[in-house]
Amino acid sequence: MTAVLDRPASHPAPVRRSRRSLRRTALVLGPLLILALSLGYPLIWAVSSSFTDRSGAYVGTDTWRAALGDDAVRNAFVTTLKVAALSTAGCVVVGTFLAFVLAFVPFRGSSLVVRIIESVVSLPSFLIPLALGVLFGPVGVIASATGHRFSFMSSLLGVVLAEVAFYTPFVVRPLLAAFASFPAAHIDVASSLGAGPLRIAVRVIAPQVWPSLAAAAALTFLLTLNEFGIVLFTGAKDVMTLPMLIYTKSMVSSDFATAAVLATVQLVLSVSAYLCYRTIVRRFGATT
Template identity: 75%
Template sequence: MTPVAAPPRTERASRPAPPSRRTGLPGRLGTLALLLGPLVVLAAALGYPLVVAVSRSFTDRDDRYVGTQTWASALGDPAVRRAIGQTVEIAVASTIGCVVVGTFIAFVLSFVPFPGAGVIVRIIEAVVSLPSFLIPLALGVMFGPVGVVSAVTGHRLAFMSSVTGVVLAEVAFYTPFVVRPLLAAFSQFPTAQIDVASSLGAGPLRIAMRVIAPAVWPALAAAASLTFLLTLNEFGIVLFTGAKSVTTLPILIYTKSIVGSDFATAAVLATVQLFLSLGAYLLYRTVVRRFDTTGG
């Protein structure tokens, strides 16, 4: 009986060994250097100016340490308190205007198809790329003290030199920040729910409030929070409207530091503006985090 020859053994293809991680001291030093580089740049570009501004708020005009005396003097000034209130007032009014106008525009562009809707979306997106001061300049030509509408109506509609003009300019510039997130949210909304609600007898207003609004409110809240943060720190629009009766915190900081050379009071106001901005940013991040957890 002849033995059966075993099949030849094929050699396994040799696979290259995975590169070993550099766990030694040189690798750790390289990782540490990569982390320290951005941190040093961030600290030099952002941290140092903030520390200088906050520390300067505890000095006087002659750069002498006076504790909280400058704070008490600045916050006790009626003009400063009025500027803080006007800053928040304009930011709230502008945010409400952007939400109302932006929601209407986004709703029409998403659910009322018409020729040229894509062109309008591109125009809205292009507005964001424009310098903010162009908006009050353009509105001033129409509604300013020497504008076209003012001349025709006998100066009865010259409202650009007031809080109304500032709010109108900010609404015109920041509405795209509401439209764009809502367009994205509306594009993900299942239209079958609208068909079902319509077949059950619900009218357009009821469908908008009961069906669509609950699904897109996180995106709307995030857009409103971002708009409030941006309008709270707006400087160019307020400056170029030429509204002498409107004084916001950024305008007052500019006046105290550049015009009056009172850097101590300007530092106090800048610190107040910083805390207001941080509060608005934390609100924005909270809303965005909520939006992310709901699957947006």
């Protein structure tokens, strides 16, 4: 009887399971609460501020009508899409070529080239236009040597070139992963049947890797759509994108209501691009 009384009480299995469930729930809800406070609140504030005027008074959709009717806003919207589309196209062309060469044309030092390309994404984006500006800027080396006849960094071309230089690794890496999983026997069979390199690339390789390429292109478009540092540091005054206009309206003009409208438009564009990217990845199982 004494031995029975001295035995330590044990919790029933349902109680232990309930406590474990509560701990797991707390571990999930904690980060979600922090995320909601750090991201959700600013987003809600930006959207709600878009229905106010510069003094913070509620004005309904008046600020929206004024902002969307402004030619500068419409031009910035078009410029944002143009820069993102051109940069994405450039990244796809350059990235596909680099990935194809690195995967199917082996040479000494190819692994080092891959590491160098991957290391570009670890750099701050503004370093790219600064480095290119030393060569192609208004007072750069090339411009000085050619009597300022070859200077384009302060233009749309300069912005696109800088973004292509920075975001091309986001195309190269997924394609290298896709090429690595591609059966080499398919290439050997096509070659034995008389297909040339171009025909093999178009008819054999491309159909197998295009989902990864499409996902990489969608991700690159999303990133370039929101790029701010590269556009700012190229000094291209005529290239006014939505992020640049948001900065100008909020920090220079102190027009936070109009900036909130533009930020909401930018948010819709970004979410749409992200949903497109996730749809490609989920539907085709693309490698990114």
